[in-house]
Amino acid sequence: MSPLQQFIEYSIVGIAAGGIYALIALGIILIFKSSRTFNFAMGEMMMLSAYFFYAAAVTFALGPFLGMIVALIGSIIVALVIERVAIRPMLGRPFIAVVMVTFGIGSIIRGIVGMIWGPNDLQIPAILSRSPIMLGEIFVPGKTARAFAIAVVIVVGLIAYLRYSRAGVALRAAAADAVTAYSMGIDVRRIISFTWILAAITGCISGVLMANVNTLTPHLGLVALNVLAVVILGGMNSLGGVLIAGFIIGWLEAITGLFLPTEFREITPYLLALIVLLVRPTGLFGTKEIERI
Amino acid sequence: MAAVLEVKDLEVVYQGVIQALTSLSLTVPEGAIVTLLGANGAGKTTTLKAISGFLPLEDGRVTRGSITIGGQDLLKLAPHQIVRRGIFQVREGRHVFSEMTVEENLIAATFAQRAARSRKEAFDEVYNYFPILSQRRGQAAGYLSGGEQQMLAIGRALVADPEMILLDEPSLGLAPLIVKEIFEIIARINREKGVSMLLVEQNAVIALKYASYGYVIESGRTVLEGTTEKLSADQDIQKFYLGVEAHEAA
Numbered sequence: 229m230s231p232l233q234q235f236i237e238y239s240i241v242g243i244a245a246g247g248i249y250a251l252i253a254l255g256i257i258l259i260f261k262s263s264r265t266f267n268f269a270m271g272e273m274m275m276l277s278a279y280f281f282y283a284a285a286v287t288f289a290l291g292p293f294l295g296m297i298v299a300l301i302g303s304i305i306v307a308l309v310i311e312r313v314a315i316r317p318m319l320g321r322p323f324i325a326v327v328m329v330t331f332g333i334g335s336i337i338r339g340i341v342g343m344i345w346g347p348n349d350l351q352i353p354a355i356l357s358r359s360p361i362m363l364g365e366i367f368v369p370g371k372t373a374r375a376f377a378i379a380v381v382i383v384v385g386l387i388a389y390l391r392y393s394r395a396g397v398a399l400r401a402a403a404a405d406a407v408t409a410y411s412m413g414i415d416v417r418r419i420i421s422f423t424w425i426l427a428a429i430t431g432c433i434s435g436v437l438m439a440n441v442n443t444l445t446p447h448l449g450l451v452a453l454n455v456l457a458v459v460i461l462g463g464m465n466s467l468g469g470v471l472i473a474g475f476i477i478g479w480l481e482a483i484t485g486l487f488l489p490t491e492f493r494e495i496t497p498y499l500l501a502l503i504v505l506l507v508r509p510t511g512l513f514g515t516k517e518i519e520r521i
Numbered sequence: 522m523a524a525v526l527e528v529k530d531l532e533v534v535y536q537g538v539i540q541a542l543t544s545l546s547l548t549v550p551e552g553a554i555v556t557l558l559g560a561n562g563a564g565k566t567t568t569l570k571a572i573s574g575f576l577p578l579e580d581g582r583v584t585r586g587s588i589t590i591g592g593q594d595l596l597k598l599a600p601h602q603i604v605r606r607g608i609f610q611v612r613e614g615r616h617v618f619s620e621m622t623v624e625e626n627l628i629a630a631t632f633a634q635r636a637a638r639s640r641k642e643a644f645d646e647v648y649n650y651f652p653i654l655s656q657r658r659g660q661a662a663g664y665l666s667g668g669e670q671q672m673l674a675i676g677r678a679l680v681a682d683p684e685m686i687l688l689d690e691p692s693l694g695l696a697p698l699i700v701k702e703i704f705e706i707i708a709r710i711n712r713e714k715g716v717s718m719l720l721v722e723q724n725a726v727i728a729l730k731y732a733s734y735g736y737v738i739e740s741g742r743t744v745l746e747g748t749t750e751k752l753s754a755d756q757d758i759q760k761f762y763l764g765v766e767a768h769e770a771a
């Protein structure tokens with residue numbers, strides 16, 4: 229294989245992973261937009277969803293389809309409980325206090341999963357076909373390609389929905405100015421719950437996809453660390469930027485693995501995020517609010 | 522059901538210690554324009570926040586008194602329920618959603634609608650009162666002029682089709698000509714749609730001109746009330762709110 233071909237293949241695999249990063253990042257950004265809460269438990273919520281899928285599809289032998297539905301419902305319930313019990317009472321508290329709460333929730337989930345399912349790798353039923361896809365001479369692993377396609381379709385669909393629907397207007401109104409949103413009859417607390425539901429859905433799908441591409445372990449949630457770089461790069465308030473930022477981080481990670489020792493893979497996304505933060509604090513695509521008196 | 526708004530002996534405290542209203546009472550009869558005058562910090566906006574149920578959002582609380590409309594207790598309702606009950610507040614400083622288009626701003630207000638009315642019907646009414654908004658419908662609201670933003674803020678109220686609009690300093694920062702234009706439209710909305718208005722203003726000249734009844738508040742309590750003719754003739758009002766010197770009045 230020529231170096232160029234290798235470069236292209238690594239790039240494609242990297243960008244494909246970036247599609248899932250974008251899907252996870254979207255959940256984080258939606259919650260952040262509605263309530264200025266940074267949900268550090270996103271990775272663990274996603275990991276827990278994959279275990280729900282495992283329990284339903286394998287342990288209770290419901291198969292992949294019903295398993296996915298059970299996992300979605302379970303994820304939504306968990307998200308709503310977290311929002312209601314731990315996050316809502318914290319509204320209006322200092323940002324960092326809420327962040328610590330989400331950190332805590334993440335550790336609790338990791339602990340519970342470890343207790344129930346143990347530390348070992350589990351195999352979940354394949355929902356993605358393995359057969360590779362050839363783009364001319366270029367070989368794209370089948371699962372990776374399909375996971376990417378699913379993730380991108382959901383990200384684009386969700387962004388379009390929030391762009392053009394009435395619910396999307398309500399979400400943006402609540403995000404921009406909660407009191408004024410209330411004054412228009414928008415129940416901001418319900419909007420916040422709504423974003424937790426959306427995050428549960430994107431997290432559940434990305435968790436099952438990740439567990440399919442790799443394997444299922446309690447460490448699955450660690451990818452959320454890369455997602456943090458995606459969120460910073462794309463800009464906290466930009467839905468559209470998240471996809472591009474996901475591709476960039478995924479690509480960067482893969483390319484780093486090609487040229488540098490593997491340890492660097494974990495560093496480069498953050499180096500890039502850091503540089504972007506220094507040059508453009510709002511991220512690549514985030515905007516300052518238009519101010520006019 | 523007569524939708525009379527009654528505020529009685531209201532006391533409001535922020536953060537458990539800051540007393541913003543001590544004893545405020547006012548009545549807005551159905552179909553009337555009533556004005557609430559007072560110096561900076563007198564408690565005008567706080568009164569409107571109490572009516573709309575915004576106080577808990579700012580760590581404020583009603584500690585005494587009552588607010589009712591048509592006999593129904595508003596203090597028990599959440600902000601979004603109060604709007605849907607027909608009381609729409611146009612907040613001080615306009616608060617348009619600057620990154621959303623004019624039309625999206627109006628869509629946001631559809632959540633306040635009580636009766637089903639088609640979006641087209643509602644928006645046509647807004648564009649009829651404010652033709653300039655129709656031309657700007659696809660533009661980000663942040664790029665509108667101050668006057669246009671105030672029109673949009675009132676336009677959102679029209680979408681909701683309320684019984685009563687609470688207007689907090691609609692003249693703030695606007696040129697006299699625009700202020701006049703906006704007040705003419707406010708008067709038209711009041712006349713044509715029978716919407717009652719509670720109008721908070723620093724600009725007492727214009728408020729006394731358009732309202733029929735007025736209240737003057739000082740440090741959180743009502744100190745003077747009466748028809749606007751009576752208030753306009755009052756010496757203290759002339760001195761402190763209309764900027765008329767004693768010798769001019771004489």
Ligand SMILES: Nc1ncnc2c1ncn2[C@@H]1O[C@H](COP(=O)(O)OP(=O)(O)OP(=O)(O)O)[C@@H](O)[C@H]1O
Binds near residue numbers: 540562566613
């Ligand atoms: N969120 C808040 N927290 C604490 N104190 C507040 C808050 N909002 C208002 N106050 C205080 O309550 C008092 C009344 O304020 P309010 O905004 O009602 O005045 P206002 O009559 O509307 O004044 P202005 O003409 O300047 O708008 C002021 O002393 C103000 O400092």
Ligand SMILES: [Mg+2]
Binds near residue numbers: 566613689
């Ligand atoms: Mg005020």
